[in-house]
Amino acid sequence: MARIVYAGDGCTGCKRCIVACAHAHDGTFSLEAGRIWVVKEEPLTDHPVVCVQCVKPRCQEACPVGAIRRVDDLVLVDEGACIGCGACAEACPFGAIALHPSKGVAIKCDLCGGDPACVKFCPAGVLKLKEPAAVVQQKGARG
Amino acid sequence: MGQVLRVDLTKRKVLVERLPKELALNYLGGTGFAARILFDELEPGMNALGPENRLIFGTGPLTGTLWPTAGRWAVYAKSPLTDIWGESHCGGFFGTELKFAGYDMVIVQGRADDPVYLWIDDDEVQLLPAKDLWGRNTAETTDMIREALGDREIEVACIGQAGERLVRFACIMHNYQDAAGRTGMGAVMGSKRLKAVAVRGSRAVSVADDERFMELAEEAHRRVLEQPQAREMTKYGTPLLVAYKSEIGELPTRNHQTGIFGGAQKLQADTIRAKYFAKVRSCFGCCIMCKKVNRIQEGPYAGLISGGPEYEGIYSLGTNCGIDDFGAILKANQLCNLYGLDAISAGCVVAWLMECYERGLLSRQDCDGLEPTWGNHEVMVTLIEKIAKREGIGDVLAEGSYRAAQRLGKGEEYVMHVKKLEISGQDGRTHRSVALTHAISVRGADHLRSLVTVDQLGYEDTAAKRYGRDKLPEVCDPYSERYKALVVKDAEDTFAIRDSLIVCWYSCGWPPIFWMPDFAAVASAATGVEKFGKLEELYRIAQRICNLRRAFNVREGLDRRHDMLPKRFTHEPMPEGPGKGQVANLEIMLNEYYKLRGWSENGVPTKQTLDELGLSDVAEELKRLGRL
Numbered sequence: 001m002a003r004i005v006y007a008g009d010g011c012t013g014c015k016r017c018i019v020a021c022a023h024a025h026d027g028t029f030s031l032e033a034g035r036i037w038v039v040k041e042e043p044l045t046d047h048p049v050v051c052v053q054c055v056k057p058r059c060q061e062a063c064p065v066g067a068i069r070r071v072d073d074l075v076l077v078d079e080g081a082c083i084g085c086g087a088c089a090e091a092c093p094f095g096a097i098a099l100h101p102s103k104g105v106a107i108k109c110d111l112c113g114g115d116p117a118c119v120k121f122c123p124a125g126v127l128k129l130k131e132p133a134a135v136v137q138q139k140g141a142r143g
Numbered sequence: 144m145g146q147v148l149r150v151d152l153t154k155r156k157v158l159v160e161r162l163p164k165e166l167a168l169n170y171l172g173g174t175g176f177a178a179r180i181l182f183d184e185l186e187p188g189m190n191a192l193g194p195e196n197r198l199i200f201g202t203g204p205l206t207g208t209l210w211p212t213a214g215r216w217a218v219y220a221k222s223p224l225t226d227i228w229g230e231s232h233c234g235g236f237f238g239t240e241l242k243f244a245g246y247d248m249v250i251v252q253g254r255a256d257d258p259v260y261l262w263i264d265d266d267e268v269q270l271l272p273a274k275d276l277w278g279r280n281t282a283e284t285t286d287m288i289r290e291a292l293g294d295r296e297i298e299v300a301c302i303g304q305a306g307e308r309l310v311r312f313a314c315i316m317h318n319y320q321d322a323a324g325r326t327g328m329g330a331v332m333g334s335k336r337l338k339a340v341a342v343r344g345s346r347a348v349s350v351a352d353d354e355r356f357m358e359l360a361e362e363a364h365r366r367v368l369e370q371p372q373a374r375e376m377t378k379y380g381t382p383l384l385v386a387y388k389s390e391i392g393e394l395p396t397r398n399h400q401t402g403i404f405g406g407a408q409k410l411q412a413d414t415i416r417a418k419y420f421a422k423v424r425s426c427f428g429c430c431i432m433c434k435k436v437n438r439i440q441e442g443p444y445a446g447l448i449s450g451g452p453e454y455e456g457i458y459s460l461g462t463n464c465g466i467d468d469f470g471a472i473l474k475a476n477q478l479c480n481l482y483g484l485d486a487i488s489a490g491c492v493v494a495w496l497m498e499c500y501e502r503g504l505l506s507r508q509d510c511d512g513l514e515p516t517w518g519n520h521e522v523m524v525t526l527i528e529k530i531a532k533r534e535g536i537g538d539v540l541a542e543g544s545y546r547a548a549q550r551l552g553k554g555e556e557y558v559m560h561v562k563k564l565e566i567s568g569q570d571g572r573t574h575r576s577v578a579l580t581h582a583i584s585v586r587g588a589d590h591l592r593s594l595v596t597v598d599q600l601g602y603e604d605t606a607a608k609r610y611g612r613d614k615l616p617e618v619c620d621p622y623s624e625r626y627k628a629l630v631v632k633d634a635e636d637t638f639a640i641r642d643s644l645i646v647c648w649y650s651c652g653w654p655p656i657f658w659m660p661d662f663a664a665v666a667s668a669a670t671g672v673e674k675f676g677k678l679e680e681l682y683r684i685a686q687r688i689c690n691l692r693r694a695f696n697v698r699e700g701l702d703r704r705h706d707m708l709p710k711r712f713t714h715e716p717m718p719e720g721p722g723k724g725q726v727a728n729l730e731i732m733l734n735e736y737y738k739l740r741g742w743s744e745n746g747v748p749t750k751q752t753l754d755e756l757g758l759s760d761v762a763e764e765l766k767r768l769g770r771l
């Protein structure tokens with residue numbers, strides 16, 4: 001199953017993906033309500049961070065009310081069931097899950113139902129929807 | 144939404160005001176709002192460094208949205224360098240964050256007893272002591288604030304030591320490499336003892352007609368990504384201009400003595416890309432991504448990694464000082480960013496000093512024992528330090544080249560300025576429209592308020608589309624005065640809207656992608672105000688803004704006499720290159736421009752013009768002061 005991947009080069013740190021993501025989910029523009037983030041460091045680092053859809057999701061394990069489940073290789077939050085405790089956010093090793101600034105519930109990448117806004121709006125064209133295996137190949141890390 | 148944060152530093156009071164509806168309807172945003180506020184709240188003749196000056200941080204109706212260049216913001220105040228209208232735009236993320244915190248604008252007035260910084264966390268706004276920050280450079284200040292408040296996503300706009308010491312061309316810095324550079328806004332901030340504004344916004348911004356807006360934003364996104372020159376901008380950034388301008392003989396060299404620079408090749412974009420390029424960076428949400436970080440691997444500046452320089456920095460700190468050492472330019476540019484100096488004015492005052500020294504008007508002793516000869520990059524770098532510290536000759540240069548010449552009683556004829564603002568990297572002799580632009584620009588010798596590129600870069604199709612095919616070929620002829628008043632006025636109107644929305648100069652003036660019709664469509668979709676969607680109405684707003692800014696300057700005593708150019712441009716023919724023998728014939732264009740604007744021959748808006756634009760109160764004020 002494909003997920004959002006970044007091959008490690010070319011992000012300019014513009015944060016357009018974050019706002020596109022927030023807009024795709026909420027219909028409004030925001031940097032806090034995005035489900036993808038950009039880590040910026042001086043002088044040379046810009047790096048997007050987004051859920052990698054773990055096979056054994058720590059967030060799922062941590063959720064006390066079972067609001068997080070894996071469906072078709074996608075890790076999804078049931079916003080109705082979520083109590084907004086933030087245990088998942090603490091458990092995620094990537095910092096890829098957070099609480100929505102106004103709704104208070106956990107939010108994370110759901111691939112926008114298959115046509116992710118972040119990929120569509122990334123001006124540098126460096127965010128891709130791909131199978132992890134394809135990335136490994138692209139980077140030449142293995143065979 | 145629609146909130147204004149009013150901060151009185153003297154009384155240590157912070158107030159949230161509602162954005163007046165008439166302001167939004169009649170002035171659109173950013174520059175429009177500031178024009179009305181500065182005209183209403185400032186007294187003519189007041190000291191720009193006095194507590195009564197207002198320092199406005201502005202955003203616009205597109206800020207924070209997915210329009211492709213909507214990460215820009217601006218600062219406005221009366222300028223301590225020019226004593227007239229001050230305005231400076233900046234990229235990065237500060238404006239967006241301010242908008243997400245719920246504010247369209249922050250207006251700062253008064254003066255704090257001790258250094259402070261403003262911390263805006265959505266609704267919670269505080270003035271915090273800046274004792275530890277005072278004396279720190281802009282990068283340290285940014286890092287220390289993020290550390291102290293425990294949040295690395297905080298966006299900071301701050302001054303460095305230059306602003307603290309009231310260097311008249313101090314800038315306001317943001318995000319390490321983004322500057323609200325021109326007209327000394329950092330000195331105004333320093334005079335208020337306001338070290339920084341830190342902001343964090345967790346709110347969302349919405350537009351009136353989301354569906355229509357997103358259609359437009361997606362189309363705009365596509366148009367930028369498909370524009371070949373925009374792609375080049377992503378790869379090379381503004382240094383692209385070095386080669387273009389070299390080719391047409393308009394690369395200002397040695398204090399604008401010529402447009403041909405022997406060392407241009409060393410400073411060209413492809414050279415920089417091959418030897419120094421480290422990374423592409425971008426302002427918020429931008430599809431052009433023009434920012435570059437460069438790295439020096441060898442020579443005296445080896446090990447240096449820094450954002451920039453832009454074309455204007457290469458011009459001012461490089462070619463204009465006869466310097467072709469890229470490492471030195473990057474170093475000086477970084478120092479400007481750290482100390483918080485406008486890199487254009489900083490380079491230009493050094494160039495002026497060099498010309499005075501080379502002509503024997505100033506001695507080595509006058510220059511603290513330094514030898515500011517053309518191309519002496521060590522001295523250039525040293526002088527930048529001295530200016531920021533106001534040390535020795537640096538203290539004189541920190542006043543700007545106009546005042547420096549007066550103070551020393553020397554070299555006045557070599558000050559390349561208009562209205563006391565050091566001239567940007569163009570030359571009106573070989574690019575006629577820019578002669579008019581420099582002369583009439585509301586903030587002084589500036590290109591960004593009305594630069595026309597169709598005659599400089601030969602965009603015939605764009606010119607035909609914007610102004611009609613019948614204006615060709617003259618409109619694209621860089622050596623002809625014909626139609627230049629028309630196109631400069633149109634650019635000035637368009638850019639008044641651009642600067643009110645607020646979006647970037649790139650994708651508007653150059654490369655030529657968006658123009659008034661695009662702005663009309665997106666302004667009405669974003670705000671739901673139908674009249675913004677009508678071209679005529681939008682032009683009316685633009686003219687209102689231009690006239691009001693002009694009235695601000697007229698009130699300060701300006702008129703035709705100040706719409707001048709340095710003698711070098713009007714009386715010293717370009718000595719070499721493709722434009723050899725050219726001079727700027729300003730008067731013809733000026734007459735035409737005033738007529739198109741509905742101003743008197745003396746360059747003052749007439750009562751009729753002001754009345755027609757709904758500015759009767761402004762007409763009355765000018766009359767009361769005997770300026771009409």
Ligand code: SF4
Nearest residue numbers: 426429431433647649
């Ligand atoms: S074109 Fe450059 S300056 Fe303009 S918004 Fe984009 S990155 Fe910023």
